[in-house]
Amino acid sequence: MTQAPLLQVENLAIGFRSSAGDRVVVKGASFEIAPGETLALVGESGSGKSITALSVMQLLQYPPAFHPTGSVLFKGEEMIGAPDEKLRSIRGGEIAMIFQEPMTSLNPLHTIERQVSESLILHRGMNREAARARTLELLEKVGLRDAESRLGAYPHQLSGGQRQRVMIATALANEPSLLIADEPTTALDVTIQAQILALLKDLQAEMGMALLLITHDLGVVRKMSQRLCVMKDGEIVETGDTETVFAAPAHPYTKTLIDSEPRGRKEPAEEEAPVVLEASDVKVWFPIKAGVFRHTVGHVKAVDGISVSVREGETLGVVGESGSGKTTLGMALLRLQPSTGAIRFLDQDIADLKRNAMRPLRREIQIVFQDPFSSLSPRMSVGQIVEEGLMIHGLGEGSAERVQIVESVLEEVGLDPEARHRYPHEFSGGQRQRISIARALVLKPRLIVLDEPTSALDMTVQAQIVELLRGLQRAHGLAYVFISHDLKVVRALADDVLVMRNGQVMEFGPCDRVFDHPETDYTRALMTAAFDLEVAGTDAVSQ
Amino acid sequence: MADDRLFGRTLTPMTQRRLANFRANKRGYWSLWIFLGLFVLSLFAELIANDKPLVVQYDGAFYFPVVQSYPETTFGGVLRTEPDYADPAVKQLISAKGWALYPLIPYGLRTVDFWSREALPSAPSARHWLGTDDQGRDVLARLIYGFRISVLFGLALTLVSSVVGITAGALQGYFGGLFDLIFQRVIEIWQGIPRLYVLIIFASFVEPNFWWLLIILLFFHWMSLVSVVRAEFLRARNLDYARAALALGASDASIMYKHLLPNAMVAALTFLPFVLNSAITALTSLDFLGFGLPPGSASLGEVLAQGKSNLQAPWLGISGFLVLAVMLSLLIFIGEAVRDAFDPRKSMG
Numbered sequence: 001m002t003q004a005p006l007l008q009v010e011n012l013a014i015g016f017r018s019s020a021g022d023r024v025v026v027k028g029a030s031f032e033i034a035p036g037e038t039l040a041l042v043g044e045s046g047s048g049k050s051i052t053a054l055s056v057m058q059l060l061q062y063p064p065a066f067h068p069t070g071s072v073l074f075k076g077e078e079m080i081g082a083p084d085e086k087l088r089s090i091r092g093g094e095i096a097m098i099f100q101e102p103m104t105s106l107n108p109l110h111t112i113e114r115q116v117s118e119s120l121i122l123h124r125g126m127n128r129e130a131a132r133a134r135t136l137e138l139l140e141k142v143g144l145r146d147a148e149s150r151l152g153a154y155p156h157q158l159s160g161g162q163r164q165r166v167m168i169a170t171a172l173a174n175e176p177s178l179l180i181a182d183e184p185t186t187a188l189d190v191t192i193q194a195q196i197l198a199l200l201k202d203l204q205a206e207m208g209m210a211l212l213l214i215t216h217d218l219g220v221v222r223k224m225s226q227r228l229c230v231m232k233d234g235e236i237v238e239t240g241d242t243e244t245v246f247a248a249p250a251h252p253y254t255k256t257l258i259d260s261e262p263r264g265r266k267e268p269a270e271e272e273a274p275v276v277l278e279a280s281d282v283k284v285w286f287p288i289k290a291g292v293f294r295h296t297v298g299h300v301k302a303v304d305g306i307s308v309s310v311r312e313g314e315t316l317g318v319v320g321e322s323g324s325g326k327t328t329l330g331m332a333l334l335r336l337q338p339s340t341g342a343i344r345f346l347d348q349d350i351a352d353l354k355r356n357a358m359r360p361l362r363r364e365i366q367i368v369f370q371d372p373f374s375s376l377s378p379r380m381s382v383g384q385i386v387e388e389g390l391m392i393h394g395l396g397e398g399s400a401e402r403v404q405i406v407e408s409v410l411e412e413v414g415l416d417p418e419a420r421h422r423y424p425h426e427f428s429g430g431q432r433q434r435i436s437i438a439r440a441l442v443l444k445p446r447l448i449v450l451d452e453p454t455s456a457l458d459m460t461v462q463a464q465i466v467e468l469l470r471g472l473q474r475a476h477g478l479a480y481v482f483i484s485h486d487l488k489v490v491r492a493l494a495d496d497v498l499v500m501r502n503g504q505v506m507e508f509g510p511c512d513r514v515f516d517h518p519e520t521d522y523t524r525a526l527m528t529a530a531f532d533l534e535v536a537g538t539d540a541v542s543q
Numbered sequence: 544m545a546d547d548r549l550f551g552r553t554l555t556p557m558t559q560r561r562l563a564n565f566r567a568n569k570r571g572y573w574s575l576w577i578f579l580g581l582f583v584l585s586l587f588a589e590l591i592a593n594d595k596p597l598v599v600q601y602d603g604a605f606y607f608p609v610v611q612s613y614p615e616t617t618f619g620g621v622l623r624t625e626p627d628y629a630d631p632a633v634k635q636l637i638s639a640k641g642w643a644l645y646p647l648i649p650y651g652l653r654t655v656d657f658w659s660r661e662a663l664p665s666a667p668s669a670r671h672w673l674g675t676d677d678q679g680r681d682v683l684a685r686l687i688y689g690f691r692i693s694v695l696f697g698l699a700l701t702l703v704s705s706v707v708g709i710t711a712g713a714l715q716g717y718f719g720g721l722f723d724l725i726f727q728r729v730i731e732i733w734q735g736i737p738r739l740y741v742l743i744i745f746a747s748f749v750e751p752n753f754w755w756l757l758i759i760l761l762f763f764h765w766m767s768l769v770s771v772v773r774a775e776f777l778r779a780r781n782l783d784y785a786r787a788a789l790a791l792g793a794s795d796a797s798i799m800y801k802h803l804l805p806n807a808m809v810a811a812l813t814f815l816p817f818v819l820n821s822a823i824t825a826l827t828s829l830d831f832l833g834f835g836l837p838p839g840s841a842s843l844g845e846v847l848a849q850g851k852s853n854l855q856a857p858w859l860g861i862s863g864f865l866v867l868a869v870m871l872s873l874l875i876f877i878g879e880a881v882r883d884a885f886d887p888r889k890s891m892g
Contacts, residue, residue, distance in 0.1 A: 334790055362792030375783035379805040388801070389791040439787065 004076070005032035006210050007056065007178055012070030014048070014055055014234075017063050024068065026052055026234040035177065038204065038211040040221040040242070042257070043231035044458035045429075049214050052231070053180050056212070057095055058087050074178070092119045096171035098164070100183035105167060106155040112139070112166055113151040119173045138169040143199055161192035165199070172203065179204075180212045185220065189321035189485065194529035197224060216459060218261060222246060223533045230254050260463035262492035266470070266511070269314035269495055274346070276447050276479040277333065277365075278309040282341035284328050284503075302328040303339065304503040308481070310447065313473060315480040317494030317511065319487055319526075325503040326483045330449045333481060334367055346446070363393050366440035370452035372432035376424040382435055383420030386410065389443045409442045410435075414468060430461035434468070441472065447479045454489055466492060487530040491515055499523050564884040571880020578873040585691035592648035592684035595628050600641040609646075629658060648672075650681035652688045652841050664849070664856040674858040676849045682859060686866050688841030693823050693870070696753065700822040701815060704761055708768035709804075709811055715769070716776025716807075717799050723773070730766055738763040739828070746834040756835060760825050767818050768811050775807035813885050816878030820871055827867065843867055 014026040026048040033039045043049040054060050056072055058079055072079040074090065099105040106115055116138060117131035126134065132151070139147035142165040155163055164184065171179060181200065185193035197220065204211055213224055221228055221242060228245055230238040230253065238251040249255045283306075285299035302325045310316045320326045331337035335350060335358055343351040350361060369375040376385055386406045389395075396402035407417035413434040424432055433453060440448050450469070454462040466489060472478060484490050490497060490511075497514045499507040499522070507514055507523045518524045528534045566572050590597065595608040601618055608628065615626035618636045626633045629649065637643045650656065650671075656679045659665060667674040673682040715723045745759045779785060780803060788798045829835035830844025831851075843863055850860025 336786060336789055359792040362790060365790070367787065367790045369783040369787065371783060375787055377784045377788075377802045377805075380801070388788065388793065392792050392794075392797075436787070439791075443791070 005073075006035045006037075006075065007212070008032040008071075008073040009052075009056065010071045010073070012052065012055065012072060013068045014051055014060070015066055015068055017066060022066075024234070026055075028069070029229075029231070029234075029236050031229050031236065031239060033178065033210045033212060035210055036204070036208045037227070038213060038225045040213045040215060040225035040228040041231060042215060042218065042221050042228055044216055044257075044460065046233075047231040048234040049231045050182055053097075053182055053212060053214050056180065057091050057097060058082070059091070059097075089123070092171075092176075093123045093174045094176055095178045095180065096174070096176040097180040097182065098167045098171050098184050100186050106163055108155050110154075111151065112153050112155070112158075115155075115166060116170045116173060119170060123174050134173070135169075138173060139166070141203070142166075142169045142172070143195075144169070159192075160188050161195060164188060164192075164196055168196075168199065168203070172207070175207060176209055178210045178212065180214070182214045183216070184213075186215070186217070190487070190529040191321065191525055191535075193220075194533050194535045197533055198535050200224070218246075218258065218459070219531075219533055230257065256460055260460045262463065262466055262486075262488045264492055266315060266493055266495055269311055273312040273314065273477075275309055275311050277343070277345050277481070279333055279343045280307040280341060282306050282308075282329065282332050282339050282343065284325070284332050284337055284339045301325075301503045303332060305341070306498075306500070306503075306505055308333070308498060310479040310481060312446070312479055313477045314496070315473065315482050315494045317490035317497040318481060318483045318500060319485065319490050319497060320500035320506075321485060321526075323502075324500040326485075326500050327451055328503075329500070330367070330451050330481060330483050334365055334449055336367075360393070363389070363443045364446045365449070366443060366445040366447070367449045367451065368433070368436045368440055368453045370455050372429050372436060372456060375436050376432060378424060381421060381423055382410075382427075385424070385435065386420065386438050386442050389439060393443065395443070405442060406438075409438045412472070413438045413441065414464075428461075429457050430464060433457060433461075433465055437465075437468065437472070441476075444476070445478070447481070449481045449483070451483045452485070453482075455484065455486060462489070469493065487515075487527065499526065561884040564886070565880050568880035568883045571876045571878075571883070574873045574876035575880070578870075578877060581690065581870075581873075582694055585687055585694070588687045588691050589651075591646055592650060592652075592681070592687050593646045594649060594651040594654040596637075596643040596645050598644045599637055600643075601637055602640045629654065629656070631658065648681060648684050648687075650684045652684060653680065653839055654684070655679045656681065664853055664859060666856070667858050673862045674856065676846070676859060677853055677856075682846065682862055685841045685846060686843070686862060689843040689846060690866055690870065692753075692836070692841055693826060693843055696757070696826050697819045697823040700757055700760055700764055700826075701819045703757065704764040704822070705768055705811065705815065705818065707761070707765040709772050709807070711765065712769040712772030713776050713799055713804065713807065716773040717780055717795065717803065719777060719780070723777075730769060733763075734766060736763075742829060743832070743834050746829070750837070751835065752837055756826065756829065760822070760829075764818075764822060764825065767821070768814060771810045771814060772807045775810050776803050779803045779806050809885050813878075813882045816874050816881060820874045820878070823871065823874075 009029060009031050012026065012029045013024055015022050015024040029052055031039060041049045041052065051060060055065070055067070056079065067080055070080070074095065079087070113132065113135055116135045120126045120131040120134055135151065136147055139150065144150055144162060144165050150158070155166075158166065184200070185196050188196060200211065201224065211224070213220070215221060225242050227240065228242050229236045230245075230251065232253050238245060238249065238254045245254060246258065249258055282303055283301070284303040285301050287296040288298045288300060289295065290297045306329055308316060318326045318329060328337060332339035333343060335343070335353070341351065342349065345361060345365065350358065353361070383403070383406055386409060387402050390402050390405060396405050406420055410417050410419055415431065415434050415438070419427075424435065427435065453469070454465050457465060469480070470493065473480060480493070482490060482493055494511045497509065497511050498505060499514065501522055507518060507520050514523065515527060518527055584591065589609060593609055597607070597609055599606040599608060599618070606613055606617065612625045614624060615622040615633065618626060618633065619640070620626055620633065620636055628634070628643070634643070656671070656675060659670065659675070659679065663675060663679050664677045665671060665675045671681050671683070673686070675681055676685065711726070715726050742759055749755050751759075776799070785798055785802055788802055826835060827842070827844040827847070830842040831848050833848065835844055836842050843866060846859060846863035850856070850863055853859055
C-alpha cells in the first residue's frame with residue numbers, strides 16, 4: 001500500500017466493566033483503511049464487529065466500556081482518550097456513520113430538512129438558507145425523488161428505503177473522509193438493498209471517501225469491498241483481499257461461513273404423491289373505514305385471489321417483499337386469519353369449519369414462526385412447551401409416555417433431551433428455532449407452514465436449520481409451505497415457487513424455471529437484486 | 544447454589560435475579576420485614592392488649608382467661624358472670640390465693656377504664672401510654688386492633704378486587720374489538736361516578752359490617768388493575784407464542800391461563816402494594832366519616848375522627864396519624880422494591 005492509511009486500528013481491545021468482573025469482548029483487533037477504500041468487517045451476531053466500529057468514533061459508553069490495549073489512529077491522530085471537543089468535530093464531520101434501522105435512527109419529531117441540516121449548522125456554522133440549499137442538493141444526490149416537496153416530511157411518511165437515503169444524506173452532509181456503515185441494508189427488501197448499495201458505490205466514487213462496511217451478508221461483502229476482515233468471538237481471524245479470501249479461505253471459520261451459503265437443490269417429490277393442501281381463490285381483504293358512521297370505503301387487499309396446492313413431501317416456496325401478503329396467506333391457510341375462498345386439507349373442506357371442528361385437524365397442520373424469541377412462552381419450560389400439543393390432543397398415555405415422546409422429538413431436532421428442564425431464554429436463536437420445530441413436529445403433522453424460519457438467524461445457524469428441515473421432510477414425507485424473502489434459501493428448499501406482490505401472484509411455477517427464466521419484469525428485478533445485488537428494471541420496483 | 548430454592552420450589556434464574564433485585568433495594572427489603580413483623584404481632588393482639596390476664600394461678604390450679612371464660616365464683620367471688628379483671632376487688636381475690644399474669648397492655652379493644660381518676664380523654668401517662676379517648680378506652684390498644692383490621696381488610700379487598708380486575712382485564716384484552724370497546728366505555732362511566740357519595744348512600748341503607756364494606760368498596764376498587772392487565776393481554780395475544788398455541792388447537796381459556804396470564808401477573812404484582820394502600824385508605828376515610836365499621840370497632844379512621852373532635856387532646860390525632868403514616872409508607876417502600884425487582888431492564892441483564 002503506497003498511501004498512508006486513513007484509519008489505523010492497532011491491537012484494539014474492548015472490555016466492559018461490571019460488578020461481576022471485567023469482560024473483554026474484542027481482543028486485539030488490527031486493521032487499516034486507505035483513503036477511498038472499502039473494507040468490510042464480516043461476522044455473525046456477537047462477534048464484536050459493531051462495537052469495534054463504534055469504538056473507532058469513541059461512541060461507546062465510557063465507563064463501563066474501556067480499552068485495555070490498542071490505539072485508533074485517524075489521519076495519524078490518536079482517537080482513544082482524545083478530548084471531547086476534538087471528538088465532536090470529527091464525529092459527523094470527518095467520520096460519519098449510518099445505522100441498520102432507519103426508523104429508529106431518525107428522530108420521529110423532526111422534519112427531513114431539520115435532520116439533514118442539523119449537522120451543517122453545527123459543523124459548518126451555515127445559516128438556515130444556505131443549509132436548506134445544501135440539504136436539497138444532498139437529498140437530490142442520494143436520489144430521493146421529489147426532494148423539494150419532501151423537505152417538510154416526517155420520517156414516518158417515508159418508506160424504509162427513502163429513510164435510509166435520508167440517513168445517508170445526513171452522513172454525507174459534511175463530506176466525510178470515512179463513512180462507517182453498520183448493516184446499512186439488513187432491514188431493507190432486496191430490491192431496495194440493491195438500490196442503496198449502488199448509491200453508496202456511486203457516492204464513494206464521486207466523493208472519494210473510504211467506507212468501513214459492517215455486515216453479516218457475504219453477498220454484500222463480495223459486491224462492495226476490496227478487502228475484508230472476518231471476525232469471530234471478538235477476534236479478527238482472517239484479513240485479505242476480498243477476491244482472494246472468497247477463492248481460497250485460509251481460516252476454517254471463513255470456510256464454514258462461505259460454505260453456509262444455502263446451496264443444493266431439492267429432490268423433486270413423487271409425482272403421484274397425494275395432495276395435502278389445496279386452496280383456491282383465497283382472499284383476505286381488510287376493510288378501510290371512514291366517516292362518522294365508520295362505513296367501509298374500500299379494502300386493503302392483503303391476499304387477493306391466490307390458489308395453491310402442496311403434495312406430500314413437497315415444498316411450496318412463497319416469496320415476496322415486505323407487505324406483499326405472504327405471511328397473511330400463510331395464516332389464512334392455517335385458518336388463523338379469516339378469509340374467503342376454498343381450502344381443502346386431505347380432501348376435506350376446511351374453509352368453513354367451526355373452531356371446535358377444526359381442533360382435531362390442528363394436529364395435522366403446524367406452523368413455525370420467524371422470530372425465535374417471541375414464539376416461545378418465556379415462562380414455560382421447554383418440556384412444557386413441546387408437551388402442550390400432546391396434552392391438547394390427548395396423545396400419549398400418562399406423563400411418563402409423554403416425556404418419552406418429548407425427549408425423542410428433542411433428539412430428532414438435534415437438542416439434548418435434558419433441555420426439556422430449561423427455559424427458552426437459556427438457548428441461542430438457532431436452538432430456540434429447533435424448539436419451535438420440535439413443538440410442531442411432536443404432533444406428527446402432515447403440513448408445516450414455515451414463516452421465515454431462518455431470517456432471524458446467523459448464516460451458519462441458518463445452514464444447519466435448512467439441513468434439519470430437509471432431513472425431517474425426507475424422513476416424514478412432510479409438506480412445507482415455506483414463506484421467505486430470502487430467495488437463496490427458497491431456491492435450496494422449494495419444488496415450486498409463488499412470487500407475491502401486493503397480495504397477488506406475480507409468477508408461479510417450478511423452482512428452476514422461475515429462478516432461471518423469470519417471465520415477468522418484477523420477478524426478473526427481484527432475482528437480479530437478490531443474486532447479483534444489481535438494480536434492474538427500476539420501473540418494476542418501488543423506491 | 545444455596546439460594547435457588549424457596550419454600551421447596553426450584554426457582555428459575557429470572558426469579559432469582561428478581562429476588563436479588565428486591566434485596567438490593569435495602570429500604571424496601573427492610574420495610575417488608577418491619578411490616579411483616581408488625582402484622583404478625585397484631586395478629587396476636589389479644590395476647591398483647593387485653594383486659595383479661597394471660598394466666599391465672601389460683602388455689603394451685605392454672606386458668607387461661609384469655610382463651611376461656613370463667614365465672615367470678617371460680618376465684619371466690621359472688622357473681623356467676625365473668626369477672627372484670629380490672630376491678631381492684633377481683634385483683635385482690637386472685638392475689639389472696641395465687642397470682643395473675645396480665646398482658647403488656649392490660650386493656651382490650653372495648654375496655655373502658657372506669658378506675659382512672661383523670662378527665663376523659665386523658666393524656667398519655669404510665670397507666671395509658673398513649674392516653675385514652677373520650678370514652679376512656681386505651682388508645683394504644685385501639686391502634687393495635689385498628690392496624691390489624693385495616694391490614695386484614697386491605698388484604699381481603701385487594702385479593703377480591705384483583706381477582707375481579709384481572710379477570711375483567713384479561714377478557715377485555717384477549718377478545719378485544721367491540722367487547723373491549725363497550726367495556727372500556729362502561730368502566731370510564733363507572734369511574735366518573737363520585738364514589739364517596741355512592742358509598743355513603745349504600746352505607747346508609749345497610750348496616751355496615753366488615754363484609755358489607757368489603758362488597759361496597761369492591762364496587763369501585765376492582766378497576767385499578769383492569770387497564771394494566773388489559774394492556775398486557777392486548778400486547779401478548781398477538782405474539783407468536785399465543786398464535787402458536789392457537790395453531791396447536793389450544794382453547795381460549797387455556798391460552799389465557801397458561802400463556803398470557805403469567806406475563807400479565809408480573810405487571811399486576813407491581814401494582815399490588817399500591818392497591819393495598821388505597822384499599823386501606825378507602826376504609827379509613829369511610830370510618831373517619833362515620834360510615835364505616837360499626838360503632839365500637841377498632842379502626843384508625845375512628846381514632847382520627849376522635850382526634851378531630853377533641854383538638855384539646857392532640858395525642859389522639861397524632862398517634863392515629865403516625866400509625867397510618869408508618870403503615871402506608873412501609874407499603875409504598877415495599878411497592879417500590881417490588882417494582883425494581885420486576886423492572887425488565889434490571890432483571891433481564
